[in-house]
Amino acid sequence: MNPQGERWTAEQVLALAPDAASRKAGAKLAAPGPWSGASAHTDGGTGGGAGALWGECKGSGSTPYRTVVDLAGDGGPAFHCSCPSRKFPCKHALGLLLLWSEGEAAVPSSAATPPEWAGQWLERRRQRAERAAGGGPDGGTAPAPVDAEAARRRSERRARRIAEGAAELERRLADLLRGGLAAVEGAAYGQWDETAARMVDAQAPGLAARVRELASVVGAGSVEGTDRASRLLEECALLHTLGQGYLRVEELPESLAATVRTRVGITSDAAALLASVPPVRDRWLVLAQRDADDGRLTTRRIWLYGRSTGRMALLLSYGAAGRAPELSLPVGLALDADLAFHPSARPLRAALGRRYGPPEPSPAPPPGGDTEAALRAYGEALRDDPWLESWPVVLSAVTPVPDADGKGWQVADAPGESALPVPPGGGGDDMGLWRLTAISGGGPVPVFGECGHRGFTPLTTWAPEPVAL
Known part of the structure; x- marks a missing residue:
């Protein structure tokens, strides 16, 4: 909720959903029938509920589920519900937000103190935020002193382990090329999977991810119209340059060295980054939000655009298996905030x-x-970061059309002089592509997405409000 009391749109609410099933279930609860005591808090009050929603939703049991949403937290909206769901936000939080988006008649605004069960949770969140900022009533808790020497030794040990892993990977690649790419068959998949596990042991998750990509090519036939040998050679070359880059990282320009360290998996935690890097303040427009779940970890990617600086930024947050990350920023909102960019030859993650x-x-x-x-834009970014899969861009006026053979899709410029292919599953899934096509109606629309070597993946369009695809 903003100071003017404007409410989110249904599209902005649904952009928070962790998956399609949650969107569908939440939409079913976006009606007054199941809810009692639904209300929105609109000022500072005494209950810590500024910019909060709460309500009780009747379920299958005798006790209703108590749901509360904090819209004013520094890290974006946060959710709490007494239901057993492990998804964040759960269907009850989505249903309450959707009901609230319908207006004052559906969920009235009030300056009254929240009920005790909602106020206690909101107060605990406020206290945690104050402690984290060192601004609590007692001045906050001072952070534990950092043992700089111990940190240096840990960093050196990890650097040695990664170097050993990179050297082992180089030997493995040399053996592969010595034997010939044609000799690699499906049985070799397990060997590369084992190599990836060794890279994890070497504390180089970035190298492990690229090895797994190589393993997936090894276990496949033709890949997206490209023969396997060509893809293998491409992945081997990228792995080789990354391994050699890390083994000679001290000889590289600082910006490229920072990129190499990031690509092998060495990153700074957010607190250290914010304390050491000058922040960039802007009004950051939320362009897209997308979750990916590998069964072990949910990764949320949030793309931002700075209205004044013109910079793109990417926020990453994580949740354990089955749980969505807590940071959530609905598409179409703008926030006045500081971002600290991770060091890189082409800074994007922040x-x-x-x-x-x-x-x-x-x-x-x-x-x-x-x-x-x-x-x-992608080519210029690729020049600085050879391992870059894609780059965020806004296309001002494109139309989704079938490609020449009718087997795929592309987005074409309004004059029709050039186009970019949309890779299979573009827009996150085929439904996203069909949604873009329906919104376009055969005419040009602005689209945000990622442009890479496989084409353009649409993520958000405007018609005229922003719509996540």
């Missing part, structure tokens, strides 16, 4: 720092370009 107010609606799309400008 950590969210101080926020100077709650998010506010910002329905207008950022400025964009044509498909040639998108390819140029």
Whole structure:
């Protein structure tokens, strides 16, 4: 909720859902029938509930589920529900937000103190935020002193382990090329999977991820119209340059060295980054939010655009298996905040720092370009980071159309002079592509997405409000 009391749209609420099943279940609860005591808090009050929603939802049992949403937290909206769901937000939180989005008649605004069960949770969140900022009533708890020497020794030990892992990987690649790519068959998949596990043991998760990509090519036939040998050679070359880059990281320019360290899996935690890197303050427009679940970890990617700086930024947050990350920023909102960018030759990933107010609606799309400008932006980024899969871009006016053979799709510039292919599953799933096609109606629309070597993946469009695909 923003100071003017504007409410989110249904699309902005549904962008928070961890999966399609949650969106469907939440939509079923977006009606007054199951809810009692649903209300929205609109000022500071005494219950810690500024920018909060709460309500009780009747379920299958005798006791209703108690749901509360904090819309004013520094890390974005947060959710609590007494239901047993392990998804965040659960269907009850989504249903309450959807009901609230319908207006004052559905969920009235009130300056009254929240009920005890909601107020206690909101107060605990406020106290945790104050302790984290060192601003509690007692001045906060001072952080534990850092043993700089111990930290240095740990860093050196990890650097040695990664170097050993990179050297082992180089030997493995040399053996592969010595024997010939044609000799690699499906039985070799397990060997590369074992190599990936060794990279994890070497504390190099970035190398492990690229080895697993190589393993997936080894175990496949033709890949997206490209023969396996060509893909194998491509992945081997990327692995070789990354391994050699790390083994000679001290000889590289600092920006490229930082990129190599990040690619092998060495990153700074958010607190250390925010304390050491000058922040970039801007009004950051939330362009897209997308979750990926590998069965062990849920990774949330949130793309931002700075209205004043024109910079793109990517926030990453994580949740344990079956649980969505807590950080959630609905598409179409803008927040006045500091970002600290991770060091890189082409900085993109960032950590969210101080926020100077709650998010506010910002329905207008950022400025964009044509498909040639998108390819140029990706090419320039690739020059600085050879391992980059894609780069975020805004296409100002494109139309989704079938490609020449009718087997796939592409997004074409309004004049129709150039186009980018949409890879299979573009927009996260085929439904996203069909949604983009329906919104376009055969005409040009602005689209945000990722442009890479496989084409353009659409993530958000504007018609005229932002719609997550």
